[in-house]
Amino acid sequence: MREFTLQELARFDARDGRPAYVAYNGRVYDVSESFLWRGARHQAMHRAGEDLTEAMRLAPHGPEFLEGFPIVGVIKGGERDA
Amino acid sequence: MAKVAREMVERAGVDVDTLLELLVKNAAAELTTYYYYTILRANLIGLQGESLKEIAEVARVEDRNHFEVLVPRIYELGGRLPGDMVEFHNLSACPPARLPEDPTDVMAILKVLVEAERCAVRGYTQICDMTAGKDHRTYDLALAILNEEIEHESWFSEFLGEGPSGHFMRRGETSPFVSKFLR
Numbered sequence: 001m002r003e004f005t006l007q008e009l010a011r012f013d014a015r016d017g018r019p020a021y022v023a024y025n026g027r028v029y030d031v032s033e034s035f036l037w038r039g040a041r042h043q044a045m046h047r048a049g050e051d052l053t054e055a056m057r058l059a060p061h062g063p064e065f066l067e068g069f070p071i072v073g074v075i076k077g078g079e080r081d082a
Numbered sequence: 083m084a085k086v087a088r089e090m091v092e093r094a095g096v097d098v099d100t101l102l103e104l105l106v107k108n109a110a111a112e113l114t115t116y117y118y119y120t121i122l123r124a125n126l127i128g129l130q131g132e133s134l135k136e137i138a139e140v141a142r143v144e145d146r147n148h149f150e151v152l153v154p155r156i157y158e159l160g161g162r163l164p165g166d167m168v169e170f171h172n173l174s175a176c177p178p179a180r181l182p183e184d185p186t187d188v189m190a191i192l193k194v195l196v197e198a199e200r201c202a203v204r205g206y207t208q209i210c211d212m213t214a215g216k217d218h219r220t221y222d223l224a225l226a227i228l229n230e231e232i233e234h235e236s237w238f239s240e241f242l243g244e245g246p247s248g249h250f251m252r253r254g255e256t257s258p259f260v261s262k263f264l265r
Contacts, residue, residue, distance in 0.1 A: 035174075035177040035178070036175075036176075036177065038172055038173070039173070043104065043107065043175060043205075043208070044100050044103035044104045044107060045100060059208075060204035060205070060207045060208045060211075061204055
């Protein structure tokens with residue numbers, strides 16, 4: 001499975017035809033097809049290309065909302081956005 | 083725009099532009115839900131479907147009321163609505179509550195309804211969290227809407243048999259929590 005650094009992840013921001021990826025708990029998800037990630041942003045607060053591990057603690061939903069999306073990689077060496 | 087009202091909210095530490103974006107997204111969710119619920123309601127037929135029609139109709143009308151009360155607050159805070167309806171639809175805070183592939187599947191319709199309400203409950207909880215103790219007017223409004231969305235969720239959830247029933251259909255007028263903003 002592909003490994004991403006946080007810098008590499010940040011490139012997947014849905015601009016210029018790139019897909020929209022986000023990370024959670026070390027896994028990288030492709031959310032390009034999600035209605036709620038249209039425009040590469042989610043609920044006015046989150047952008048594609050971000051590690052959402054910390055943000056999820058404050059979200060009004062749990063990580064189960066990412067479960068339906070394809071996992072396209074992992075964050076390198078367990079690196080996290082703290 | 084209510085200039086001082088916005089300034090007070092900013093001074094309290096609220097990111098007003100983010101709040102406005104959330105209010106517009108939730109206003110879009112309410113109006114699009116009103117539209118999609120119109121279709122769902124029309125398809126609630128037969129012995130099972132007809133028993134749901136009344137609460138689907140109340141939820142539909144109350145969601146439209148939520149749109150109506152959100153709009154003035156958006157303008158008070160200096161925001162605006164998109165000029166294009168397609169853009170407005172596509173920035174909704176919740177996915178479209180589309181009619182299921184099999185429109186005779188009442189349970190599938192019920193699941194669409196409950197998921198739409200759950201999305202709304204999450205959205206207004208977030209707005210309440212963001213504004214509590216800081217933006218009193220938006221908080222009061224979001225809390226009133228949240229109260230109605232929680233009741234909608236409960237109605238549909240109980241029809242799904244997810245737990246004992248603690249809620250009953252509206253007696254009297256719709257929007258008992260939001261009506262003070264509609265006057």
